[in-house]
Amino acid sequence: MASTTTPSSSSDPIVFYDIASGPPIRPFAPNPWKTRYALNFKRAPFVTQWVDLADVTSTRKSLGLDPVRFHDNGEPFYTLPAIRDPAADNKVVGDSFDIAVYLEQKYPEAPSLFRNNPSSSSSIGLYASFNAHMDSLFTMGAALAGQTFPFNPETAEQCKAEFCRRLGVKSWDELLVEGEARAQIVSGLQKSLGVAAKCFRFSGDDGPFIGGKEADYADIIIGGWLMMFSLTVPEWEEIRAWNGGIWGGCTMPSSRTEGHGDMAVNEVDPCY
Numbered sequence: 001m002a003s004t005t006t007p008s009s010s011s012d013p014i015v016f017y018d019i020a021s022g023p024p025i026r027p028f029a030p031n032p033w034k035t036r037y038a039l040n041f042k043r044a045p046f047v048t049q050w051v052d053l054a055d056v057t058s059t060r061k062s063l064g065l066d067p068v069r070f071h072d073n074g075e076p077f078y079t080l081p082a083i084r085d086p087a088a089d090n091k092v093v094g095d096s097f098d099i100a101v102y103l104e105q106k107y108p109e110a111p112s113l114f115r116n117n118p119s120s121s122s123s124i125g126l127y128a129s130f131n132a133h134m135d136s137l138f139t140m141g142a143a144l145a146g147q148t149f150p151f152n153p154e155t156a157e158q159c160k161a162e163f164c165r166r167l168g169v170k171s172w173d174e175l176l177v178e179g180e181a182r183a184q185i186v187s188g189l190q191k192s193l194g195v196a197a198k199c200f201r202f203s204g205d206d207g208p209f210i211g212g213k214e215a216d217y218a219d220i221i222i223g224g225w226l227m228m229f230s231l232t233v234p235e236w237e238e239i240r241a242w243n244g245g246i247w248g249g250c251t252m253p254s255s256r257t258e259g260h261g262d263m264a265v266n267e268v269d270p271c272y
């Protein structure tokens with residue numbers, strides 16, 4: 001199943017189950033990216049357990065985690081991220097949003113992921129609906145990654161066959177969008193992101209984050225998706241320039257963390 005576990009300075013770090021791209025291994029999946037950001041934001045000591053895409057189902061089952069997603073026909077859809085916390089009797093949490101809530105409670109002294117009133121469930125509920133909304137919006141563009149999806153060559157055919165089975169098509173080629181169909185997806189995505197751009201209401205020096213000068217989980221939700229797009233979607237250079245460049249200029253960790261160390265990616269996980 002999983003490959004490398006990276007070292008950590010803590011004796012009892014959280015184990016973070018992330019989906020590995022093909023070699024060279026790097027994180028690319030949007031929901032695990034949200035968890036990677038949240039762990040770093042909270043300065044939580046963690047190690048990454050890399051899981052091949054073909055092993056996501058067996059890994060999740062081995063952790064005893066129920067599915068949090070279902071296919072259209074009701075079949076369980078086993079996913080990552082998940083975390084296991086050896087310091088809390090090996091507690092496992094298996095949804096990126098639930099993991100963020102868990103980290104918020106475990107590290108109350110660190111900056112808050114959920115602004116305004118961190119202990120208020122209604123505030124957290126608003127972030128949950130923002131998460132669901134952004135997931136549906138960005139999923140629209142996921143088809144653009146078909147040709148460039150970072151499969152592990154050793155398991156690529158198995159994974160492609162599984163995607164075909166889920167989507168009821170006979171061959172992987174049927175899922176590859178090109179020409180006019182592709183242009184329509186790009187154009188639809190541009191319109192939707194144009195609406196989403198209104199979340200960034202800062203002006204002048206008040207940003208660059210959704211809530212102003214400090215990042216929180218809303219930025220992480222968008223950041224997770226943008227990491228996936230930047231690594232897998234050929235149109236990324238075009239997309240990052242939309243809406244005054246906010247998608248490329250504000251949310252990517254390299255540019256967005258300048259002066260905002262909370263969003264840094266590799267503080268505690270030397271693998272990335």
Ligand SMILES: N[C@@H](CCC(=O)N[C@@H](CS)C(=O)NCC(=O)O)C(=O)O
Binds near residue numbers: 031032053056069095
């Ligand atoms: N609501 C879940 C969704 C997780 C999810 O959809 N994970 C995807 C990667 S972003 C996955 O594991 N896919 C495995 C597959 O397609 O086989 C969460 O936020 O953790």
